C-alpha cells in the first residue's frame with residue numbers, strides 16, 4: 445500500500461465497472477474503497493438488465509404458449525402488478541449481496557455522492573478520501589428531451605416501478621430500451637406507440653432482421669411513427685398529449701422518454717482538475733487512463749466505440765484489476781462483445797456484421813431457424829441467422845433473430861473470440877439436444 449494515501453485505488457461509482465474489479469483487487473492485498481451515491485451494484489442489477497429480464501420472463505412464456513396452441517390450451521394473461529412485485533423480490537437483495545461480497549473481499553464501502561477536490565482526493569459530504577489512483581465509474585443516466593412539457597415524461601426506471609400499467613403508452617425513441625419495453629407493455633395489454641427520431645429502429649443491429657422484428661411488433665398492435673419530430677408534451681385533464689410532426693397530436697396516459705442515456709460527468713469537478721471529456725463521456729487512452737496520470741475511467745461513462753453494456757463494463761473493470769495488480773502492462777484489447785435486444789423474438793450478434801465492409805469478401809452462411817428440428821420442438825416459425833467465416837474458415841461473426849438468439853450467440857462466442865480452427869471446434873462435444881448443439885451444428 446502507498447503510505448501517502450488512504451487507499452491504493454478509489455472507485456467513484458459502485459456499478460459493474462467498479463465492483464467486478466474492486467473485489468479481486470482487494471483480494472490480492474491492495475487497499476481499495478468504492479464510493480456509491482445510490483444503490484450498490486448500479487444500473488444493471490437495480491434498474492437495468494436484471495430488473496428488465498424479470499419483467500420479460502412471462503412474455504417468453506406467453507409467446508411459447510401462443511406457438512404451442514392446440515398442444516396446450518391456456519391463454520396466458522400477464523398480471524402486471526404481480527409481475528412488478530416479483531421483479532422487486534428478485535432484485536431487492538442484490539445491492540446487499542453485492543455490498544457484502546465487496547466487504548468480504550476487504551473493500552471499504554463509502555456511501556454518498558463524491559466529487560474531486562484535487563487529483564488524489566474525493567470529497568463525500570465534505571469528508572476527504574485520498575487515493576493513489578482513482579477510477580471514475582459513474583455510468584449514465586436517462587436523457588430528457590429538451591422540449592416544453594418534458595417533465596411529464598418518465599424514464600425506464602419509472603416504467604419498471606409502475607404499480608399499474610397505463611392503458612395507452614407512448615415511447616419516444618427506438619433504441620433497445622424502447623423496443624424491449626414496448627414488447628413487454630404490449631404483451632401485458634397496453635396500447636403502445638413508438639415515436640422514432642428518424643425511420644430506422646435499432647440502428648446498431650442488422651437491419652433486415654430488425655425489420656422483421658418491427659413487422660412482428662406491428663402485427664401485435666404496436667404503432668411506429670417515423671421521423672416524429674416531437675415538439676411538446678401537454679397535460680390535458682388526466683391525459684397527456686403529444687404534439688409532433690406537422691401539427692399532429694396523440695393522446696396517451698403515460699410517456700416514456702427513451703431517447704438515450706447521457707454520461708454522468710457533471711458535479712464531479714472534472715473541469716476544475718482538468719480531466720478531459722466529451723458529451724459522450726470521459727476521454728481515455730488505451731490503458732483507460734484519463735489525461736491526468738493517476739485517474740482512470742471505466743464502464744458506461746467512457747467515450748468509447750464499444751457497446752455501453754454490462755459485459756463491456758465488467759471487462760474493463762477486470763482489465764484495471766490486472767493493470768493495478770501488475771499482472772499486465774499491456775493496453776486493453778477488447779474481445780468481440782456480444783449484444784442482444786430482448787424483444788420477442790430477440791436479435792443478437794457478435795463480431796462482424798453481415799453488412800460490414802470487412803464481411804464483403806467472406807463466406808456468409810444464411811440459415812432459416814424454423815428448418816432446424818430443434819427449433820421445431822416449440823414450433824418456432826420465424827427466425828434467421830447469418831454466420832460469417834474468413835478465408836481460413838474461422839467464425840468471425842454471427843447474427844441471429846429468433847426466440848433464443850441470445851443463447852445461440854453466447855454459445856458461439858468462444859469460437860469468435862478465440863479464433864477456433866475446425867479441429868478445435870470438433871473438440872467441443874455439446875450436450876445434446878440443446879441450443880448449443882443446435883448452434884454449433886451450423887459452424888462445424
Ligand SMILES: Cc1cc2nc3c(=O)[nH]c(=O)nc-3n(C[C@H](O)[C@H](O)[C@H](O)COP(=O)(O)OP(=O)(O)OC[C@H]3O[C@@H](n4cnc5c(N)ncnc54)[C@H](O)[C@@H]3O)c2cc1C
Pocket residue numbers: 456457458459460461462479480481482483485486487488489491492493496556557558559581582583584600621708711712742743744745752753754755757
Ligand atoms: C433499462 C436498461 C436495461 C439494460 N439492459 C441491459 C442488458 O440487458 N444487458 C446489458 O449488458 N446491459 C444492459 N443495460 C446497460 C447496463 O446496465 C450498463 O451497461 C451497466 O450497468 C454499466 O455499468 P457501470 O458500472 O458503467 O455504470 P452504472 O451501473 O450505471 O453505475 C454507475 C454508478 O455510479 C453512481 N454514481 C454516479 N455519480 C456518482 C457520484 N458522484 N458519486 C458516487 N456514485 C456515483 C450511480 O449511482 C451508479 O450506481 C441496461 C441499462 C438500462 C438502463
